[in-house]
Amino acid sequence: MMEIEITINGRKRRFDVEPNKLLLNLVRDDLHLTGTKYGCGIGECGACTVHLDGEAVLSCMVLAVDADGRTVDTIEGVADVNNLDPVQEAYIEEGAIQCGFCTPGFVMTTKALLAENPDPSEAEIREYLKGNYCRCTGYVNIVRAVQSAARKLGS
Amino acid sequence: MTINKVNTHIVPIEFEYHAPGSLDEAVGLLERYGEEAQILAGGTDLIPQMKQRKAEPKHVVNIKRIPGLACIEETPDGFRIGALAKLRAVELSPQIKEKIPLLSEAAQSIGSVQIRNLGTIGGNICNASPSADMATPLLVLDATVHIYGRDGAKTCSIAEFFQGGGDINLGRGEFVTGFTVPFPPVGAGSAFEKVGWTTFDIATVNVAAVVTLKGGKIDHCSIALGACSPAPVRGVLAEAALIGKEPSAEALEEAVEFIAACVEPRERWRRAPPEYRRRSSKALAMDALSRAIERARRFP
CATH class of the missing domain: 3.30.390.50 (CO dehydrogenase flavoprotein, C-terminal domain)
Incomplete structure (x- = not known):
């Protein structure tokens, strides 16, 4: 067991973890923050996307011990139930959610994109979201949702 | 595809974790544990390999706590790029885009944004995959590999570094700290x-x-x-x-x-x-x- 400290969604937390524990499983199983999803486990689907020190990364490819002393933000930290983030609102309004399994990952990646590039073109959106798979929507509404979120955040 | 026959939800192997804070401490660990140790940098190759039991290290040495290994610095002859420079940093560096666009183009071609935020240039090269996307640009630019070991720092040309069949030119306890990438000739x-x-x-x-x-x-x-x-x-x-x-x-x-x-x-x-x-x-x-x-x- 190793003792680590992670700032998760703005709160400093201490954990005792085995070195082979993945950040994804710490978030889901120990913190019960089950918004972050396990999809493929090999870095192809993006369902487990969280922000590590502000950058979008795959939590299924990061050891929890490696996040020691760093900042992790998950979908739960994005907004509270009564006050959705503009990105979340845009995904709902544009019908960019069907089954919803991929949505937390998409929202986290979208937030990283809009923080870097507040007014992305369709090509830039598609390139940035390449690492997130959605098997329901066919991406058209997702691209629209990102464009709408960019407008909301810009105005 | 064999990949779905294993549970990629967990890392099924147990290992001791080390996070050395200096080059010498890292060399000490790598020398002591030899074949039983694996270096962890970005983890985008190592973690899936461990999940599939293709890599079963007894000791994982995370070199990310060693300061100074993630630099991207312009020098009069080219760029000094630390082994731990993220692929995303290589892709986005305005100086690299301007002076050696080839590097930025190759880095951008790798995986997704999430992968490039984790993966490092050193990991891409040291994984010794014949398909490493950073390898061909470094080869055409005649880059130099910086290696650190018990006897201190040394260098080796990138062409000598790859030995084929997943082997790289590193001795026990040695690891790559960075690369010097010369500018392409004027007008290239x-x-x-x-x-x-x-x-x-x-x-x-x-x-x-x-x-x-x-x-x-x-x-x-x-x-x-x-x-x-x-x-x-x-x-x-x-x-x-x-x-x-x-x-x-x-x-x-x-x-x-x-x-x-x-x-x-x-x-x-x-x-x-x-x-x-x-x-x-x-x-x-x-x-x-x-x-x-x-x-x-x-x-x-």
Whole structure:
């Protein structure tokens, strides 16, 4: 067991973890923050996307011990139930959610994109979201949702 | 596909974790544990390998706590890029985009944003995959590898570094701390081409080329091919065939004929049969050379 400290969604937390524990499983199983999803486990689907020190990364490819002393933000930290983030609102309004399994990952990646590039073109959106798979929507509404979120955040 | 037969939800193996804070501490750990130790940098190769039990280290040495290994610095001769520089940082660096766009282009071709935010240039090279996308640009630019070990720092050319079959030129306790990447010659045009199963899959074939023109003739030409041989290789015969020639379609056709003689694809490689790799390496070499020449022509 190793003792680590992670700032998760703005709160400093201490954990005792085995070195082979993945950040994804710490978030889901120990913190019960089950918004972050396990999809493929090999870095192809993006369902487990969280922000590590502000950058979008795959939590299924990061050891929890490696996040020691760093900042992790998950979908739960994005907004509270009564006050959705503009990105979340845009995904709902544009019908960019069907089954919803991929949505937390998409929202986290979208937030990283809009923080870097507040007014992305369709090509830039598609390139940035390449690492997130959605098997329901066919991406058209997702691209629209990102464009709408960019407008909301810009105005 | 064998990948779904294993549970990728967890890392099923147990290991001791080390996070050394200095180069010497890391060397000490790597020397002590030898074959039982694996270096953890970005983790995008190591973690999936451990999940599938393709790597079963008893000791994992995370080198990310060693300060100074993630630098990207411009020097008078080129760039010094730390082994821990993220692929995303190489891709986005405005200085690299301006002075060595080839590096930025190759970095951008790898995986997704999330992968590039984790993966490092050192990891891409040291994983010793024949398909490493950063390897071909470093080969055509004659980069130098910086290595640290018990006897301190030393260097090795990138061409000597790859030994084929997943082997790299590192002794016990040694590890890569960074690269020196010289600027391409003045007026050079460069290009990176890649084909994979999907745009974010590992390369089935990748090619990097650098060309300069002088008086309408090819003055300098370097081309490297990845995923076509047990290690990334330079297409020396094609280079020799082009230097001093006018960059005509016929000259290019003739030169890429030599590409097949430069590569040795293996039957057992998963993504494509050897003949596919031979033909696509030729086609991609043609594309890369044509694009590099076109870019070199824009130089006044």
